[in-house]
Structures are given as C-alpha cells and as structure tokens.
Amino acid sequence: MKRLSARLVVILACALAGAGASHARERAATITILDGQATLIHAATRLLAKEGAAIEAEDIVETSSSSALMRLEFDGGGTLDLGPASRVMIRPQLASAGNGVLVYVLEGWAKLTLDKPGEQGPVLLACAPLDVTGLARELVVHVKGMEAELFAESAPVQTLVMNKAGKPEPTKVDKGAFLARRADGSVSVTPRPVPAFIQAVPRAFMDTLPSRLALFKGKDIKLDAGGKLSYDETQAWLNAEPRLRTRFLARWKPLAQDEPFRRALVAQMALHPEWHKVLFPPQSAGQLASQPGRKPAPHPVISSEALKP
Structure with a gap:
C-alpha cells in the first residue's frame, strides 16, 4: 500500500509539473x-x-x-x-x-x-x-x-x-x-x-x-477553440517563401493525419515539395524485406524544378 501511495505521489507530481509547463x-x-x-x-x-x-x-x-x-x-x-x-x-x-x-x-x-x-x-x-x-x-x-x-x-x-x-x-x-x-x-x-x-x-x-x-498585466485570458484547421486555411502559409514555410514541417505534421488535409498536400505537392519526405518517408532495406510481395505506395510525380529550394 505504501509503495502504491508513493507511486501515486510521483504520478501526480509529474502531472502537475506537466500542467504547469503547458500554461x-x-x-x-x-x-x-x-x-x-x-x-x-x-x-x-x-x-x-x-x-x-x-x-x-x-x-x-x-x-x-x-x-x-x-x-x-x-x-x-x-x-x-x-x-x-x-x-x-x-x-x-x-x-x-x-x-x-x-x-x-x-x-x-x-x-x-x-x-x-x-x-x-x-x-x-x-x-x-x-x-x-x-x-x-x-x-x-x-x-x-x-x-x-x-x-x-x-x-x-x-x-x-x-x-x-x-x-x-x-x-x-x-x-x-x-x-x-x-x-x-x-x-x-x-x-x-x-x-x-x-x-x-x-x-x-x-x-x-x-x-x-x-x-x-498579470491576467491569464482563456481563449475559445476556433475549430479544426483545414488545408485551405493554411495553404497561404504552406506556400510561402522557403525560409518561412519550412517551419511548418514539424509544426503541422499532426494535421497531415487528417485524410482530407493529406490529400490536399499531395495534390499541391509541387507548391510545397518539402512535404514529400514527410508524407512519403523512404523505407529502409529492413522494412522492405519485412514486407515481401508488397508494392510501394505510388508517390506523386514532382519535377526536378519543384524540388529546388
């Protein structure tokens, strides 16, 4: 019982620390x-x-x-x-x-x-x-x-x-x-x-x-959620100049899990070619060997000009 209580204390402490960091x-x-x-x-x-x-x-x-x-x-x-x-x-x-x-x-x-x-x-x-x-x-x-x-x-x-x-x-x-x-x-x-x-x-x-x-000063203003971000709402930033738009590769990677968002990224890949490696990461030899007979998913065709920074 004491061991469980100590574990709960650690869990609660970590949770409180995480909550404090998030705010x-x-x-x-x-x-x-x-x-x-x-x-x-x-x-x-x-x-x-x-x-x-x-x-x-x-x-x-x-x-x-x-x-x-x-x-x-x-x-x-x-x-x-x-x-x-x-x-x-x-x-x-x-x-x-x-x-x-x-x-x-x-x-x-x-x-x-x-x-x-x-x-x-x-x-x-x-x-x-x-x-x-x-x-x-x-x-x-x-x-x-x-x-x-x-x-x-x-x-x-x-x-x-x-x-x-x-x-x-x-x-x-x-x-x-x-x-x-x-x-x-x-x-x-x-x-x-x-x-x-x-x-x-x-x-x-x-x-x-x-x-x-x-x-x-000293006030913590809570903001209401404004709804899920769509591709159309982020497109202007995704297609911005390279020194800015590369900032979104990690930031908006979770949005690519949404199927409509992912489809739009693929369809417009020529406008933001850096997303190709995020959506279609190269597979290692070990990964390919573990999937005998499986055909690789088709990648969008991108010209060499589009891949230039």
Whole structure:
C-alpha cells in the first residue's frame, strides 16, 4: 500500500509539473485592442482572439476582412497595428535573419512602431518582397504576394528589397517617402505616398492611441477553440517563401493525419515539395524485406524544378 501511495505521489507530481509547463506561456506580445474578429493559430490549434490574450513566439495572428484594428503590444516595448484581412507571424525564427525579427507579414496591412528611436536589428519586419533592417520610429506596410508598399511615416527606414534577379538590394526610404515593390520586381521610391495608398490606409492607423498593456498585466485570458484547421486555411502559409514555410514541417505534421488535409498536400505537392519526405518517408532495406510481395505506395510525380529550394 505504501509503495502504491508513493507511486501515486510521483504520478501526480509529474502531472502537475506537466500542467504547469503547458500554461507557462512565453509571452512575446499581448493583444490590447481588437475591433472586429481575429484568430490566433498556436502550434496546430486555432483559437478565437480576445483582448488581453498572450501571443507567443511563432504564433500566427489573422484578422478578418471586416476588422477595423488589432493592436499587439510587445513585451519590452513597441506596438504592431493590423488592418483588415491581414496575416502575420510574431517573432518567427527565420534562416539568416538572426533573432531580431519582430513580425513576418504574409499579407495585409501592418503598422510597426518602436519605442526606442534608432533601434536596430538584423531584420525587424520581414515579408517576401522586402525586409526592414533599420527603423527609427514607425512605418506602415501593405503586402500582397510579391508586391509591397512601405511608408516611412516619421523617420528614415532601411530595407533590403528583392530585385528582379531575386537578390536583396539595400534601399533607404527617407522620412515621409514611399517605396513600392511591384510583382515584376521593379522598385520605385518617391518623396511622398501615391494617392491610392493614402486612400487605402486603414483609418485606425491615423489615430494616436495610448498603451493599454498595463490593463492586462498579470491576467491569464482563456481563449475559445476556433475549430479544426483545414488545408485551405493554411495553404497561404504552406506556400510561402522557403525560409518561412519550412517551419511548418514539424509544426503541422499532426494535421497531415487528417485524410482530407493529406490529400490536399499531395495534390499541391509541387507548391510545397518539402512535404514529400514527410508524407512519403523512404523505407529502409529492413522494412522492405519485412514486407515481401508488397508494392510501394505510388508517390506523386514532382519535377526536378519543384524540388529546388
């Protein structure tokens, strides 16, 4: 009886330690304003966003097309405002970008404001068309595919813009100036934003709003589940640029156990060929020998061009 009791104590202790670890969130930012609907994708789980919710490194935040404003305040200072139909990842680990990345913008509208003038990092804001490597105060960026528009609102911004040859090219955007990177790779920098950009900027970006971070300090906001993730809902991330999309191989591998998700991955394999080795791992000689007469499952045909990084 004593032996059983001791064993129960160990089991309970392990369970409590595991429970504590599962709730020990490494908070990178906090949602302090939410005017509209938004979702949070943590690991392979979709949650309904709320004000006060903690955002961890590599969490994905997506606003709906009807959202007016979502504000994230970073621990350590700085804010990120998101407009409607925007998709971002917070503090991603990107190859060759160091540890300075605050946000990756997949698409939509974002306004990044730093508290410390002159703050620098390997990459502060990243997206497929360009990276921001130096920011003195704030910027507004709009991303759509390989097109990007950037407004250096109150101070110069240093960028690396993908040129027509697919190489990053240093480009400075002076205070008040506007950079446009088009889908064909052409880049222009003008002294002020074009009228179409000014008209399209979310109205909420023009308001000066005080910090609300103190209102949520010490609070543990529980989020409701938002339903199972489907392939269509993750496709834009799965098909993103290689330095980002490879992050999802381990993260979303459990989703591939769902048959519809797996079928869609296979059907679109040319768009994300790195999933081939996950869905069809090579069998060892011992595994093949233990299955005499069994024909290997057919693999999707992928061109050599698609397999290139």
